[in-house]
Amino acid sequence: MSVIGLYVPGTGPLHRIAAGPKLLALLVIGAALLIAANLWAALGALAASLLLYPLVGLHPRRALGVLRTLWPFLLAIGVFQALFVGAWTEGARLCAQLAALVLLANAVTLTTRVREMLDLFERLARPLRRVGVNPDRVALVLALTIRSIPMVATAWRAAREGYRARGLSGRPHLLVVPVIVQLLRMADATGEALVARGIDEDTRT
Numbered sequence: 001m002s003v004i005g006l007y008v009p010g011t012g013p014l015h016r017i018a019a020g021p022k023l024l025a026l027l028v029i030g031a032a033l034l035i036a037a038n039l040w041a042a043l044g045a046l047a048a049s050l051l052l053y054p055l056v057g058l059h060p061r062r063a064l065g066v067l068r069t070l071w072p073f074l075l076a077i078g079v080f081q082a083l084f085v086g087a088w089t090e091g092a093r094l095c096a097q098l099a100a101l102v103l104l105a106n107a108v109t110l111t112t113r114v115r116e117m118l119d120l121f122e123r124l125a126r127p128l129r130r131v132g133v134n135p136d137r138v139a140l141v142l143a144l145t146i147r148s149i150p151m152v153a154t155a156w157r158a159a160r161e162g163y164r165a166r167g168l169s170g171r172p173h174l175l176v177v178p179v180i181v182q183l184l185r186m187a188d189a190t191g192e193a194l195v196a197r198g199i200d201e202d203t204r205t
Contacts (some may be wrong), residue, residue, distance in 0.1 A: 007109070007110060007111075007112065007113055007114060008058065008111065009108045010058075011056050011057070011091045012057030012058070012109065012111065013054040013055075013057075014107060014108070014112075015056075015057070015111045016054040017111075018116075018155060019103075019108075019116045019119075019120045020120055022108045022111075022112060023108065023117075023120070024097045026070075026101075026104055026108055026179050029045065029101075029104060030101050031116035032169050033045055033097050033100070033101070034097070039089055039092060039095070041095040042092075042093045042094075042096035042097045042100065043092075043099070044098050044165050045096070045100040045101075045104075046096045046100040046103070048100075049063070049065050049099075049100045049103035050103065051102050051108070051184045052103075052104070052107055053103075053107065056111065058110055058111070061072070061101055061107075062106070064114065066099075066102060066103055066106050066182075067103075069101060069152075069156055070098070070099060070102060072101060074095040074098065076099070077091060077094055077095055078091040078095050079091075081094065081176075083150040083197065096186075103174065108139070118139045121138060122136065122138065123135075125138040125139070140144065152179075152183065154182075155178075155179045155182035155183050156179055158178075158182060159178035159179045159182065162178060163178075
């Protein structure tokens with residue numbers, strides 16, 4: 001089971017908060033970190049996001065699992081900033097910001113039922129019906145987006161297992177292409193499943 005993006009039943013503080021306030025708080029925190037653009041603020045947010053898990057009743061291994069999945073991407077960002085931009089502090093800030101926001105977003109999805117989240121997005125999209133937007137389709141797109149989080153983790157785990165089975169080591173960049181190929185296959189299978197269920201019929205007439 002993936003440690004990312006799966007609802008965990010519970011009665012902790014975050015479980016008792018509605019989806020709207022949680023997503024609004026996540027948006028505010030993300031905006032504040034981007035506006036501040038400060039290394040210490042990013043590191044503080046990362047530390048706070050790690051402490052949040054046990055405080056709200058989530059096992060710390062879930063936070064560590066997120067970081068274990070993210071570290072190759074974070075490493076790539078840090079190396080790129082250090083080599084091509086010449087600012088290792090900027091790379092550290094970006095990595096800390098990204099890790100903190102992913103951890104916080106994961107905590108939200110772990111403590112919020114998908115149905116509750118989709119109902120919220122559907123309500124928010126209703127005013128767009130006046131300009132021809134279907135709120136049900138908006139909810140569907142968001143549901144697929146949420147579902148893609150554990151799909152990415154699954155693709156990464158499969159690529160890593162194949163990487164180890166071939167006896168490779170020290171070249172994590174070789175995992176990127178297999179992950180992309182696996183995600184494209186998953187996306188194609190999802191599209192075929194939607195068409196088979198008639199989800200896209202009204203757009204074809």
